[in-house]
Amino acid sequence: MHYNNIAFIGFGLIGGSIARAIRKYKPESKIYAYANNTSQLLKGKNDGVIDIILKEIDDSLTECDIIFLCAPVEFNEEYLAKIKPFIRKDSIITDVGSTKSSIHNLAKELDLDDIFIGGHPMAGSEKTGYEASDALLLENAYYMITPSSKTCNKKLEALKSIIEMIKSIPFIIDYQKHDKVVATVSHLPHILAATLVNLVKDNDYEDEVMKRVAAGGFKDITRIASASPIMWEQICIVNAEPIDAMLLKYIDMLKEVHSQLTSRSGIYINNMFEKSGEYRNSFDSNSRGVLISKHDISVHIQDKPGAISIISAILAANSISIKNIGINHNREKGEGALNISFYDADSCEMASKLLKEYNYRVI
Numbered sequence: 413m414h415y416n417n418i419a420f421i422g423f424g425l426i427g428g429s430i431a432r433a434i435r436k437y438k439p440e441s442k443i444y445a446y447a448n449n450t451s452q453l454l455k456g457k458n459d460g461v462i463d464i465i466l467k468e469i470d471d472s473l474t475e476c477d478i479i480f481l482c483a484p485v486e487f488n489e490e491y492l493a494k495i496k497p498f499i500r501k502d503s504i505i506t507d508v509g510s511t512k513s514s515i516h517n518l519a520k521e522l523d524l525d526d527i528f529i530g531g532h533p534m535a536g537s538e539k540t541g542y543e544a545s546d547a548l549l550l551e552n553a554y555y556m557i558t559p560s561s562k563t564c565n566k567k568l569e570a571l572k573s574i575i576e577m578i579k580s581i582p583f584i585i586d587y588q589k590h591d592k593v594v595a596t597v598s599h600l601p602h603i604l605a606a607t608l609v610n611l612v613k614d615n616d617y618e619d620e621v622m623k624r625v626a627a628g629g630f631k632d633i634t635r636i637a638s639a640s641p642i643m644w645e646q647i648c649i650v651n652a653e654p655i656d657a658m659l660l661k662y663i664d665m666l667k668e669v670h671s672q673l674t675s676r677s678g679i680y681i682n683n684m685f686e687k688s689g690e691y692r693n694s695f696d697s698n699s700r701g702v703l704i705s706k707h708d709i710s711v712h713i714q715d716k717p718g719a720i721s722i723i724s725a726i727l728a729a730n731s732i733s734i735k736n737i738g739i740n741h742n743r744e745k746g747e748g749a750l751n752i753s754f755y756d757a758d759s760c761e762m763a764s765k766l767l768k769e770y771n772y773r774v775i
């Protein structure tokens with residue numbers, strides 16, 4: 413089995429990024445795509461990423477060796493049921509959804525648990541749509557795989573090799589554990605970011621001074637508040653139980669901070685930051701090449717020799733001094749493969765603008 417014919421149901425940020433990477437690393441693949449957004453599909457076809465636009469869910473899917481479900485999580489479940497009549501027994505259905513138990517339960521109900529293998533790349537962006545997709549988006553990122561008890565080794569190895577081909581790092585995990593992990597490190601943080609932004613909106617002065625002066629700290633912690641409402645509505649509802657369990661623990665922590673603040677316990681606050689700083693810094697020391705700076709950018713580049721020199725030549729030619737530069741091999745820590753830090757905000761802003769003009773994806 414060569415897994416040459418690959419279909420995407422949903423073709424936005426993640427579907428588009430995987431398809432672009434497959435086209436890049438295995439150009440002979442035949443890529444089929446279906447979505448409810450024709451303009452994204454036409455762009456994909458124009459870019460040479462898609463070979464065949466599927467107008468319907470029909471027996472064209474029988475030609476496909478692997479099908480990626482890449483719509484918001486509840487729609488992925490709807491499509492799992494819809495595609496069932498057209499799927500060959502020896503093919504693989506996988507998904508990229510941020511929740512796993514619910515779709516695994518459905519696969520079992522539909523008697524598809526020998527065909528369906530869950531997947532979830534741990535990289536992304538607050539942006540949506542094929543326009544924001546990038547062949548390098550998932551490079552060096554963990555890509556969680558949740559097999560079922562009926563997954564055969566051959567299919568698991570095939571999926572792993574596709575994930576490795578697109579330069580992600582396969583990470584096998586039980587699907588129930590997956591949902592608890594991401595509830596804590598991804599879903600709850602999105603809720604916190606959204607509520608924090610809404611707190612400012614609801615409490616700002618008439619002249620919107622809070623919005624105006626909000627600086628690095630606020631922006632760092634709230635980038636993901638701009639994420640897709642429909643995608644996050646579905647993630648939160650489908651994974652409500654583990655999210656809610658962590659949310660309650662978090663509320664207890666905040667209540668404790670409230671009580672310690674009321675009694676003006678500086679030592680409590682000090683210890684809180686001491687503990688969090690130590691742990692957070694241990695994340696950084698585990699990742700190679702990651703820089704910590706107030707004036708830094710992440711640039712999506714290929715993780716290969718020569719890539720850094722092109723960027724540094726562009727910046728040098730424009731008299732922008734680099735403080736530090738390094739490949740981030742461990743994408744679970746940052747978004748781009750290359751981290752560059754600058755001495756001041758102006759240089760950082762100029763560099764970002766310049767590299768975008770050269771068509772680099774800069775975050």
Ligand SMILES: NC(=O)c1ccc[n+]([C@@H]2O[C@H](COP(=O)([O-])OP(=O)(O)OC[C@H]3O[C@@H](n4cnc5c(N)ncnc54)[C@H](O)[C@@H]3O)[C@@H](O)[C@H]2O)c1
Binds near residue numbers: 425488
């Ligand atoms: N955005 C991230 O950071 C991220 C990271 C990892 C996984 N995911 C998961 O990936 C999936 C897709 O997210 P995305 O960021 O690519 O979103 P997106 O909005 O960029 O893309 C969604 C795609 O699904 C299509 N779609 C939406 N509703 C549809 C429907 N009813 N029928 C057919 N097509 C439909 C859209 O047209 C679009 O092509 C989600 O399940 C999400 O949980 C997202």
Ligand SMILES: O=C(O)C(=O)C[C@]1(C(=O)O)C=C[C@@H](O)C=C1
Binds near residue numbers: 533535536598636
């Ligand atoms: O970097 C971001 O913008 C993301 O939100 C990516 C992110 C996350 O880290 O929470 C979002 C959802 C996913 O399911 C996986 C990754």
